[in-house]
Amino acid sequence: MRPFSQNPAAAYRKVDLDARIEASGGDDLTRICLEEAVTALRQAELACAVGGSAARDPLSRAHGITLWLCRGVASDNPLREALVQFYGGLAAQIRRNLARPILDEIVAVRGDLNDLLQAARSVNEPGNVNGSVPEAA
Numbered sequence: 506m507r508p509f510s511q512n513p514a515a516a517y518r519k520v521d522l523d524a525r526i527e528a529s530g531g532d533d534l535t536r537i538c539l540e541e542a543v544t545a546l547r548q549a550e551l552a553c554a555v556g557g558s559a560a561r562d563p564l565s566r567a568h569g570i571t572l573w574l575c576r577g578v579a580s581d582n583p584l585r586e587a588l589v590q591f592y593g594g595l596a597a598q599i600r601r602n603l604a605r606p607i608l609d610e611i612v613a614v615r616g617d618l619n620d621l622l623q624a625a626r627s628v629n630e631p632g633n634v635n636g637s638v639p640e641a642a
Contacts, residue, residue: 546615
């Protein structure tokens with residue numbers, strides 16, 4: 506990975522992410538992390554098409570985010586055990602792909618996280634009274 510001074514896109518992405526995190530609460534933090542992990546995995550997919558070694562940086566980012574989600578599940582969340590197992594399993598699968606990316610596995614993990622992201626987004630839609638997605642933080 507290049508330092509931020511040599512990679513302006515990464516610097517802008519970090520500043521944007523930092524600003525979004527500062528302005529958010531628990532549910533929003535979970536959604537932001539899911540968005541970032543899905544984006545990183547999509548970047549890894551595209552990098553696999555070019556050459557597997559280019560996928561390492563986005564996979565590392567997705568791995569770190571997924572670990573944070575796993576560790577950040579609230580202790581009073583009734584689905585805590587299931588969420589920790591879910592996020593932990595995805596983090597382990599991402600970690601296995603760091604050395605030698607396998608496109609099908611990356612696509613599957615991105616799909617799982619994207620499904621959860623879509624569910625989290627639908628909870629916040631107007632008119633959705635009964636929906637609920639457990640928060641990670």
